[in-house]
Amino acid sequence: MTDTTLPTNAAGNATRALVRKSLARRHRxxxxxxxxxxxxxxxxxxxxxxxxxxxxAKGMPSFWQSTLHVEAYFDPELIEGGPRPERQAGASEADYxxxxxxxxxxxxxxxxxxxxxxxxxxxxxxxEIETRDLLKLVTSAAxxxxxxxxFANPDLLGQTVPVTMLGSANTDNWLKGTIDxxxxxxxxxxxxxxxxxxxxxxxxxxxxxxFAWHIFTNVDSRSAPASAGLxxxxxxxxxxxxxxxxxxVPIGVASAVYLEExxxxxxxxxxxxxxxxxxxxxxxxxxxxxxAAVFINYLGLPRSAPLVGGLVLxxxxxxxxxxxxxxxxxxxxxxxxxxxxxxGASHNQTVFHHVLPQTFPGILTATIIGVAQALGExxxxxxxxxxxxxxxxxxxxxxxxxxxxxxxxxxxxNENRNFFEARTSAAIIVLLGLMLLLNAIAIFLRTRLExxx
Amino acid sequence: xxxxxxxxxxxxxxxxxxxxxxxxQSRDTIQIAGSSTVLPFxxxxxxxxxxxxxDYNVPNVAGGGSGGGKRQLCEGVGEATLDIGNSSxxxxxxxxxxxxxxxxxxxxxVVFGYDGIVFATGIDQGDFALxxxxxxKAIAAQVPVDGxxxxxxxxxxxxxxxxxxxxxxxxAIPGTNHGTxxxxxxxVLEAGCEAAGLPEMEExxxxxxxLTPRQDVVVEIAGDYTETLARLQSNPExxxxxxxxxYDQNRDTLKVATVSGVEPTLETIAEGEYPVxxxxxxxxxxxxxxxxxxxxxxxxxxxxxxxAGAGGTLExxxxxxxxxxxxxxxxxxxxxxxxxxx
Numbered sequence: 001m002t003d004t005t006l007p008t009n010a011a012g013n014a015t016r017a018l019v020r021k022s023l024a025r026r027h028r029x030x031x032x033x034x035x036x037x038x039x040x041x042x043x044x045x046x047x048x049x050x051x052x053x054x055x056x057a058k059g060m061p062s063f064w065q066s067t068l069h070v071e072a073y074f075d076p077e078l079i080e081g082g083p084r085p086e087r088q089a090g091a092s093e094a095d096y097x098x099x100x101x102x103x104x105x106x107x108x109x110x111x112x113x114x115x116x117x118x119x120x121x122x123x124x125x126x127x128e129i130e131t132r133d134l135l136k137l138v139t140s141a142a143x144x145x146x147x148x149x150x151f152a153n154p155d156l157l158g159q160t161v162p163v164t165m166l167g168s169a170n171t172d173n174w175l176k177g178t179i180d181x182x183x184x185x186x187x188x189x190x191x192x193x194x195x196x197x198x199x200x201x202x203x204x205x206x207x208x209x210x211f212a213w214h215i216f217t218n219v220d221s222r223s224a225p226a227s228a229g230l231x232x233x234x235x236x237x238x239x240x241x242x243x244x245x246x247x248x249v250p251i252g253v254a255s256a257v258y259l260e261e262x263x264x265x266x267x268x269x270x271x272x273x274x275x276x277x278x279x280x281x282x283x284x285x286x287x288x289x290x291x292a293a294v295f296i297n298y299l300g301l302p303r304s305a306p307l308v309g310g311l312v313l314x315x316x317x318x319x320x321x322x323x324x325x326x327x328x329x330x331x332x333x334x335x336x337x338x339x340x341x342x343x344g345a346s347h348n349q350t351v352f353h354h355v356l357p358q359t360f361p362g363i364l365t366a367t368i369i370g371v372a373q374a375l376g377e378x379x380x381x382x383x384x385x386x387x388x389x390x391x392x393x394x395x396x397x398x399x400x401x402x403x404x405x406x407x408x409x410x411x412x413x414n415e416n417r418n419f420f421e422a423r424t425s426a427a428i429i430v431l432l433g434l435m436l437l438l439n440a441i442a443i444f445l446r447t448r449l450e451x452x453x
Numbered sequence: 454x455x456x457x458x459x460x461x462x463x464x465x466x467x468x469x470x471x472x473x474x475x476x477x478q479s480r481d482t483i484q485i486a487g488s489s490t491v492l493p494f495x496x497x498x499x500x501x502x503x504x505x506x507x508d509y510n511v512p513n514v515a516g517g518g519s520g521g522g523k524r525q526l527c528e529g530v531g532e533a534t535l536d537i538g539n540s541s542x543x544x545x546x547x548x549x550x551x552x553x554x555x556x557x558x559x560x561x562x563v564v565f566g567y568d569g570i571v572f573a574t575g576i577d578q579g580d581f582a583l584x585x586x587x588x589x590k591a592i593a594a595q596v597p598v599d600g601x602x603x604x605x606x607x608x609x610x611x612x613x614x615x616x617x618x619x620x621x622x623x624x625a626i627p628g629t630n631h632g633t634x635x636x637x638x639x640x641v642l643e644a645g646c647e648a649a650g651l652p653e654m655e656e657x658x659x660x661x662x663x664l665t666p667r668q669d670v671v672v673e674i675a676g677d678y679t680e681t682l683a684r685l686q687s688n689p690e691x692x693x694x695x696x697x698x699x700y701d702q703n704r705d706t707l708k709v710a711t712v713s714g715v716e717p718t719l720e721t722i723a724e725g726e727y728p729v730x731x732x733x734x735x736x737x738x739x740x741x742x743x744x745x746x747x748x749x750x751x752x753x754x755x756x757x758x759x760x761a762g763a764g765g766t767l768e769x770x771x772x773x774x775x776x777x778x779x780x781x782x783x784x785x786x787x788x789x790x791x792x793x794x795x
Contacts, residue, residue: 104507140766144504179705187576187704222496223766300533302480304513388486388515389496391503400482400513413516413679415493415699417706 055432059425065212065226066167066175068138068201072119072146073160079115081106084154107150112143119146119163123206124197133191137198139166141224166214167207169225169419171198175207178418189418215426219391220407225416230427232393236306236386236401237375243310243397244317244374249367251314252321259322260329261351280319287316288380296384303385304400312380317370321363328362329355361449368442372435378405404431480532481746483512487522487539488632489677490568490696491733494767495539498755501766502747505754509747514539516677519632523736526560527552530740536748538736541568541632546795559739562793563752563783565761567773569697569722570633570640570729573707575689579618581710585728587613589645591622594667597651605667623691625684626666628675636731637694638664641712644728682706697722698771722773730773739790749788756784 085099116138117131142165149163150156170189173179175198185192201207218229263269291312295301301308332355340350381387387406394401402410408427414420485495496514503511517525519540526538527548544552544562552560572583590613595602610617627633646663654662666673674681681693682703692710697717700707709717713728721727735755742748759765763774775783 101508108505108507183705189702189704221500222493223500223770296533300531303484303533304515385484385486385513385515388484388513389492389499390513391500391511392482400484413489413677415678415702417679417682417703 052432055425055428058422059427059429061176062422062426063212063215064209066172066198066202066207067210068120068123068165068167068207070119070123070163070165070206071160072115072163074150074156074158075115075118076158078111079107079150079157080110083157104151108147110147112147115146116142116165119165123204124200127197127200129193129197133194134197136168136190136194137171137201139168139224139226141221141227142166164210166224166226167198169416171207172226173418174198175202178422215423215430219393220389220402220410221391222389222414225414225419225423228411228423230404230407230430232390233402233404233407233427235394236309237403239306239394239397239401240310240313240403241371241375243307244313244371245367247310247314248317248321248370249363252318253325253363255318256322256325256329257351257356260326261355262347276319276322280323283379284316284377285379285383287312288383290315291380292383292385302398302400304388304390304402305398306386306394306401306403307397308384309381309386309401309403310397312384313374313377316377316380317374320370320373321366324366324369325359325363328359328366331362332358361446364449365442365446368438368445372438372442375403375434375438376405376431378403378409381406382409404434479744482510483536483745483748483751484515484534485512485537485539485735486515486517486525486535487537487735488519488541488733489516490541490631490633490698491519491539491735492516493698493770494566494733494772495735497766497770498751498760501760502751502754506747506750509750512537512747512751518628518630519635520630523548524551526736526738527555527557529555530557530738532745534738536738536741536745537751539734540736541731541733542635543732543734544736544793544795549793549795557738557740559790560793561737561739561787561791562734563737563756563787564732564734564775565755565772565780565783566733566767566775567722567730568733569717569727569773570636570731571695571697571700571717572692572710572712573685573695573700574692574710575685576706576708578689578708579620580708581610581617581692582714583617583710583712584614584648585641585645585712586648587617587645588624588641589649589663592624592626592642592666592671593646593663594665595662597649600652602652602662608670621690622670623688624671625674625681625691625693626671627681627694628673630675632731633694633696636729640729640731696771697773701771719768719773733772736793737787752787753784756780756787 081103085096085103087096091099113131113135117134120134120137121127145165146163149161167175171194174181174188174190174195179188188195190198198207214227215229216234217231218227219232220230221228259269259272291308295308295311296303336354336358337350340354341347345353381403385400386402387410388400388402389410390400390402392399404427408424408431411420411424411427414423483499485499492514499512499514503509519542522535522538522540523544525535528534544560549560552558572581572588574581587610590596590605590607591610594605596605596607597603598606607613607622609619609621611619613622626637643663646659651659651662672684674684678693678695678699681695682699685691685693685707693707695707697719700709700717711717715721715727717727717729722730737748737752755761757765758777758780761767761772761774761780762777765774768774
């Protein structure tokens with residue numbers, strides 16, 4: 001290339017000078033944009049790190065809880081009801097059940113607190129403390145825990161066995177210093193003697209900080225907050241997720257396939273498409289109101305039931321799945337369709353044998369993201385009565401239940417702030433863990449399916 | 454692919470079948486909702502009830518405020534409706550009328566104890582010795598100055614009364630959905646209003662003048678006490694309104710104010726010395742007795758000495774217990790189906 005090909009030398013030089021002059025500015029602009037991008041990502045990551053850090057710092061201590069390891073004596077003088085009734089020859093099943101039920105009631109009415117009291121005293125024999133103050137050391141569920149040991153094995157009568165009892169919420173607060181240990185007596189929850197006993201039991205090893213498995217195995221509790229767990233909420237969430245998967249995936253995929261592959265393109269399908277997109281943007285609380293009005297008031301389904309929750313969340317997840325499935329159907333190469341049709345496959349065969357399998361990774365990702373979103377949804381569940389205090393593990397989707405995010409909301413509102421602040425964060429950690437797990441499964445399955453396809 | 458389709462179809466059919474089956478199945482768990490003040494007590498009794506009577510399910514207890522509880526109770530009769538509405542205020546005549554209009558004709562009231570309403574600040578704040586008139590002057594939208602009603606001019610507690618701390622006024626009071634608000638209105642604002650000596654005016658105008666809170670430094674909390682506590686944490690100068698049991702469990706962060714010179718404790722409330730207290734009660738739908746298993750046993754268990762009685766489980770949780778004669782009379786009235794009269 002020579003200078004002669006340019007219009008004129010002078011004009012070329014002027015253009016080049018102009019370009020060179022602006023070059024520095026353009027480079028600077030690019031640098032600025034890059035830095036702005038890096039900064040905004042750093043800020044976002046920083047906020048996430050602060051959030052996770054705070055939740056982890058608050059919640060992790062809650063997973064280790066003060067637990068008493070003592071010897072309990074099943075005193076025949078204290079335990080009433082006598083030996084467990086044997087089934088008499090000729091007695092009917094109903095009579096036997098009644099005898100068992102009467103026996104259980106009599107056993108329950110025994111003075112289990114006295115047994116707990118004696119058991120704790122074995123760990124600190126010389127410590128003088130009133131029974132009333134001593135019992136504040138352990139959770140009030142301890143007596144039922146020991147009773148249940150006896151129910152499970154009535155041969156324990158008269159025996160001394162090692163038992164573990166949870167420390168009460170207030171003991172845990174004191175030992176962990178959640179309530180400032182230097183605060184004066186009138187601001188402490190426990191009596192002076194109870195606090196001293198707790199310290200002594202920690203010193204002699206009777207109270208240890210064990211991993212709190214009961215967070216995963218127990219249901220929620222108000223009367224014994226230390227033993228409150230997530231099992232009921234977890235089962236409630238599980239039922240709802242199953243209902244969402246079972247209902248939303250087939251309905252969503254079927255609607256998407258019909259709309260994308262079979263439906264005529266006219267004003268009606270346009271209207272439907274617009275409305276599906278609108279539905280995806282409807283705030284979740286509106287679905288809750290709808291659920292309360294239709295499923296509970298009109299259809300008469302039970303309140304607080306995971307079935308209703310699942311149905312409401314299904315409505316919420318459907319648009320996500322329909323939209324994602326349609327876009328992955330659109331992304332399938334037209335050559336695939338043409339090849340299938342060209343080889344004589346029917347429209348139906350083309351769609352179901354060739355096009356749809358290509359979209360599985362997309363559908364799967366959409367499903368898992370939709371389910372993860374539904375798992376964290378709280379607002380609609382509050383409106384269908386799932387925010388109640390429920391101390392049963394739901395046996396089926398019609399039983400009352402809460403859900404994990406609702407449990408977080410309930411614990412956040414508990415009046416024992418000192419204990420439940422940590423417990424709330426622990427529940428958040430569990431929920432976030434589940435979310436991460438679901439997303440990891442989504443990524444794993446997608447890469448696997450994509451490789452096969 | 455086909456199998457997957459068939460499987461999904463089968464599952465959808467099953468789910469639809471399950472739905473119809475659900476309608477036919479009868480409910481065997483007691484459903485309770487209402488006042489957030491009563492909620493902890495009600496939940497504790499529910500849980501202990503499940504422990505003591507292994508044949509019954511643990512009742513479900515939801516919040517929603519006293520107003521919500523009474524409204525849901527009065528929605529009608531049937532399994533989809535509430536069995537018990539918790540309330541920290543009495544059911545009004547209009548609420549009962551609403552009940553009757555919806556076919557809920559058998560409504561029984563059970564009073565199980567008392568609760569004090571306390572005023573608390575952050576632990577590092579000044580000592581408050583409050584009188585109802587102080588609170589009225591701090592909260593009302595219009596207050597009398599030299600016999601004229603003017604927009605509330607006070608911004609600092611020491612302007613209202615020199616004995617109060619030099620601290621900016623900021624009060625978090627319960628929203629109108631809470632039963633606590635009603636008691637607060639009657640025992641604090643109306644009492645303070647009377648003591649402040651308002652100029653002569655019509656009855657309706659008087660009520661509005663007494664009970665309308667200002668909007669600048671008074672915030673009405675629709676949520677529960679944790680929300681009020683959060684307000685106090687973000688603004689340590691604020692005064693919050695709490696139930697005695699909530700304050701009791703958070704004594705390490707809250708400092709309580711005396712009202713008319715009396716400090717709120719279980720004793721002063723039980724003896725009626727502390728002025729801002731109210732009975733706690735729940736309303737039972739009589740039509741559900743014998744239909745929902747365990748409803749009668751739950752009420753009897755609630756009123757038993759080991760729960761609501763002096764030295765019982767609920768006292769440890771902050772309830773001001775009623776006398777055992779009173780509890781026995783409540784149970785007697787409940788079992789003999791005495792109807793609630795406002």
